[in-house]
Amino acid sequence: MNIEDFPMLREDLIYLDNGATTFKPQCVIDKITEYYTKYSANAHRGDYDISYKVDQEYENSREIVRKFINARFKEEIIFTSGATESLNMIANGFFGKFIEPDDEILITQTEHASNVLPWFRLVNEKQAKINYIPLDDNHYVTLENVKKAVTPKTKVISLASITNVIGDERPIKEICEFAHQNNIFVVMDGAQSVPHRKTDVIDLDVDFLAFSGHKMCGPTGIGVLYGKKELLEEMEPQNYGGGMNESFDNPNEIYLKELPTRLEAGTPNIAGAIGLGQAIKYLDSIGMKKIEAYEKKLRRYAIEKLINIPYLDIINIESDSGIISFNVDGVFSQDVAYYLNKYKVCVRAGNHCAKILNQETGVLNSLRISLYFYNTESDIDSLVELLSNKEKIVEEML
């Protein structure tokens, strides 16, 4: 769908690495250019027209994000540099204040590094503990297993809503319901789901949500931290400095601004935030339901074809996101990626930043294709054709 909107799709490429980042439609590029060419001023300096315009556009983007994830208040939307920064802010700025020795943090072995390492650091600092939710045979998270893993010491459950290698969708809403009955917070890493599915934070009832703009047609260097207002009020800013303070006379008298500004010290990524707002408008103009349905159909199409290649070992046949991970039997994934690259097919080889996943799946590395709505059946056909001849892969991988 909508191929004509993307300048990158005019290049001679087949891009199947949308889990890493996505292409930008012309309207997003134009919006960013407009900021740099028509009203390139700083924010929060409303003394002159172009700066006033910056504030309007910047805050308008916040409102667009709020609506997009159905948050109650604009103050619940904090602009960050990406999902990684958002997750670090949550782990340090919020849980850093509350976690005590022996408290338990519950994650899984299929999380992205950005939803593991901030927690590792926290438990090291606080002498707390990481526990893992056992996964079922498909490496999925079930509510039953969450219940089994929770103890009276569990303080927070932090999960990707869709994982970046297996592509499975977690029952976040049910987990929140159970967790909240037990006074446990839930953090949702939405990096791989917000770009592909309708997200409703009120319906899900998550306490915190992190996602990145660049994986949803927006610019790099911009992301979002959502938190329930009463929780964000408690969050300790990771950065102090300009923009976030009300007044300061000496170290004992620092007065900070209200949310959301308090958590956005320094000159923000203005172009990024405005670009993200435009990207969301663009996604909404297509419709998240339609995007989801299209990707599911395309995934089924891909699986039906890939499954016929006998030496292809597909790791996640069942999951229903646009992520398909597989190996060509006997050929190192990176060599297959190099082979595909010769035909200008972009796929990712690797452990995809989910390094502890290896312990879980026993598969060290794999190839991953990750689809977006601008991919087509013809992209899949080209991939399948290239993978259909193993001798050719081995012959041409060098």
Add this chain to the structure above:
Amino acid sequence: MDNRNIIMNHYTSSPYKKDFNPDLNYQKIETKSDSCIDHLNIYVKFENNILKDAYFNGEACAIATSSCSILLKNCLNKTVSEIVEYIKNFDNMVNGKDFNLEELKEAIVFKEIVRQGHRKTCAYLPYQGLKKLIDKR
């Protein structure tokens, strides 16, 4: 043998690639790429400044694996300073500078391949690891 066969032989059946439990006389070098998933462990044993024994294992692409195998083959029984020279020579080749063809032996198979930008990192990865260890000595 043509270049392709040399690479494939070292990739699929290197005599230097094996799982083993090194004793204390071996030093371990862990080489990992920043940009890809190549990950090789190299084990070397020096005696009187001479590389007496070397093995490697791990998971990496055909280029990194075969390059490692050829590196160890070429460096066995060389002195530390000879190895330093050899690495420099390889470095010159992959960076398009003048180099001594004879010294490199089978390693010249990578001469063309490293023109594909990211493959250069793969071929050079084991060299980087060995160099780091020697620099520390």
